[in-house]
Amino acid sequence: MAVKLSLKYYAIGLFFIAGYSLAAQTRYEKPNILFIAVDDLRPELACYGHPIVKSPNIDKLAETGHMFLNAYCNVPVCGASRASLLTGIRPANNRFVGYNTYAKKDMPEAVSLPEHFRKNGYHTISNGKVFHHIDDIPESWSEDPWNPAVDASSYLDYQTDTNLDILKNGISRGLPYESANVSDDKYFDGQIAAKTIADLQRLKEAGTPFFLAAGFLKPHLPFNAPEKYWNIYPQDKIHLPENYFRPENAPDAAIHDFGELRSYYGIPADGPVSNDMALKLIHGYYACVSFVDAQIGKVLEALETLGLVENTIVVLWGDHGWQLGEHSLWCKHANFKTSLNSPLIIRAPGFKENQVSAALVEFVDVFPSLCDLAGLEKPSQLQGKSFLPLLENADIPWKDAVYSRFSLGESIITSNYLYTEWFDKEGKPFAEMFYDHRIDPDENHNIVNEPAISETIKNLRKRLHKNMNQVKKVTTD
Numbered sequence: 065m066a067v068k069l070s071l072k073y074y075a076i077g078l079f080f081i082a083g084y085s086l087a088a089q090t091r092y093e094k095p096n097i098l099f100i101a102v103d104d105l106r107p108e109l110a111c112y113g114h115p116i117v118k119s120p121n122i123d124k125l126a127e128t129g130h131m132f133l134n135a136y137c138n139v140p141v142c143g144a145s146r147a148s149l150l151t152g153i154r155p156a157n158n159r160f161v162g163y164n165t166y167a168k169k170d171m172p173e174a175v176s177l178p179e180h181f182r183k184n185g186y187h188t189i190s191n192g193k194v195f196h197h198i199d200d201i202p203e204s205w206s207e208d209p210w211n212p213a214v215d216a217s218s219y220l221d222y223q224t225d226t227n228l229d230i231l232k233n234g235i236s237r238g239l240p241y242e243s244a245n246v247s248d249d250k251y252f253d254g255q256i257a258a259k260t261i262a263d264l265q266r267l268k269e270a271g272t273p274f275f276l277a278a279g280f281l282k283p284h285l286p287f288n289a290p291e292k293y294w295n296i297y298p299q300d301k302i303h304l305p306e307n308y309f310r311p312e313n314a315p316d317a318a319i320h321d322f323g324e325l326r327s328y329y330g331i332p333a334d335g336p337v338s339n340d341m342a343l344k345l346i347h348g349y350y351a352c353v354s355f356v357d358a359q360i361g362k363v364l365e366a367l368e369t370l371g372l373v374e375n376t377i378v379v380l381w382g383d384h385g386w387q388l389g390e391h392s393l394w395c396k397h398a399n400f401k402t403s404l405n406s407p408l409i410i411r412a413p414g415f416k417e418n419q420v421s422a423a424l425v426e427f428v429d430v431f432p433s434l435c436d437l438a439g440l441e442k443p444s445q446l447q448g449k450s451f452l453p454l455l456e457n458a459d460i461p462w463k464d465a466v467y468s469r470f471s472l473g474e475s476i477i478t479s480n481y482l483y484t485e486w487f488d489k490e491g492k493p494f495a496e497m498f499y500d501h502r503i504d505p506d507e508n509h510n511i512v513n514e515p516a517i518s519e520t521i522k523n524l525r526k527r528l529h530k531n532m533n534q535v536k537k538v539t540t541d
């Protein structure tokens with residue numbers, strides 16, 4: 065099926081090269097790419113069915129494009145997830161491991177996604193947080209990458225006196241949230257939107273195809289947003305998750321101490337946060353989602369105003385999931401669905417609108433998909449599979465499993481199950497968990513030791529062993 069389709073597209077591509085004009089067909093005329101990364105955004109969006117979160121602009125993108133319900137990051141931590149997606153290479157126990165990953169150190173021979181486009185005649189720009197490190201794979205960009213957050217301290221981006229005073233006194237970071245009476249552009253994400261819009265205007269005038277990356281910083285901690293976004297959500301609408309508890313029989317390896325959150329003021333050194341704080345965190349996350357949605361809306365509106373919609377592919381992704389209290393956890397860094405499932409929406413001109421796919425896709429699939437959509441050859445390093453056929457038909461049979469990992473935990477996810485096994489430094493397994501999403505979609509009961517499912521577990525374990533860390537040596541051109 066895939067071969068047949070690609071031949072068909074190749075034929076259409078030749079048609080264009082030959083100078084024929086097919087009205088409204090922009091698939092292979094070097095479409096522009098607007099590449100929107102959103103830090104720590106899980107599918108906490110109205111278009112993904114959230115009952116109270118307001119995300120009208122991302123919803124509109126989904127309505128005019130293709131939304132993946134079952135997109136999984138390959139590793140739930142910023143630096144590693146981005147390095148993997150941007151090189152199309154899977155994380156393994158020897159590469160793309162932590163938040164601090166440099167793609168250029170772990171995979172020096174790899175060509176990055178924007179670099180590949182640049183080498184194919186695209187003008188490439190990085191605004192905000194795209195790679196975790198602004199100086200990672202510098203060959204990626206036609207211009208110096210730009211980020212208003214110049215260092216770890218300014219990255220906190222506080223605007224209120226309360227938080228600035230805490231920070232100044234050196235007690236700790238400030239609170240993990242703030243509601244400030246300021247305009248959008250006081251915060252970095254407002255500035256990233258403004259810079260991206262200015263670039264769009266400039267790129268439109270230049271007329272060369274572009275790959276414009278905008279990496280928004282929220283809803284990463286601290287949950288800072290202008291107060292108007294907090295005011296969208298009345299406090300009595302904010303609730304703790306139903307599974308604000310450790311899953312039954314979950315191994316210790318599955319649970320962490322959310323150290324990332326504990327570095328903020330008002331969070332105890334150990335033990336759970338107060339219920340008041342938990343509700344404030346959830347409220348803050350919602351406010352930040354609506355804030356970042358509004359900034360994305362400004363960029364998408366500019367795309368429309370400038371007449372670039374018909375020739376620009378828009379892709380939006382959150383770099384991994386997040387626990388908002390589920391399983392008694394906060395932050396990411398886990399092998400639960402809450403950490404691994406991420407939003408992925410793509411709008412490609414010439415393809416069907418308002419498509420929702422339940423197919424399993426993973427972030428290593430983004431690089432080959434964008435190559436196919438732009439008619440570029442695929443570098444040999446790529447380990448994902450182009451999901452272009454799904455854009456044609458959201459219901460065709462697709463991957464039977466995707467693979468994610470974090471630290472010592474390796475996961476296989478199928479349409480029904482999530483199975484994770486943890487390995488010590490010598491490679492010996494020491495813990496495992498299994499959830500059947502048909503009867504336990506929220507992953508509250510680890511039933512890995514149920515005798516009735518031992519064959520299922522055996523099968524999943526076998527497939528996991530075969531595919532995890534599958535290609536330690538990656539072929540590069």
Ligand SMILES: [Ca+2]
Nearest residue numbers: 103104142383
């Ligand atoms: Ca992140």
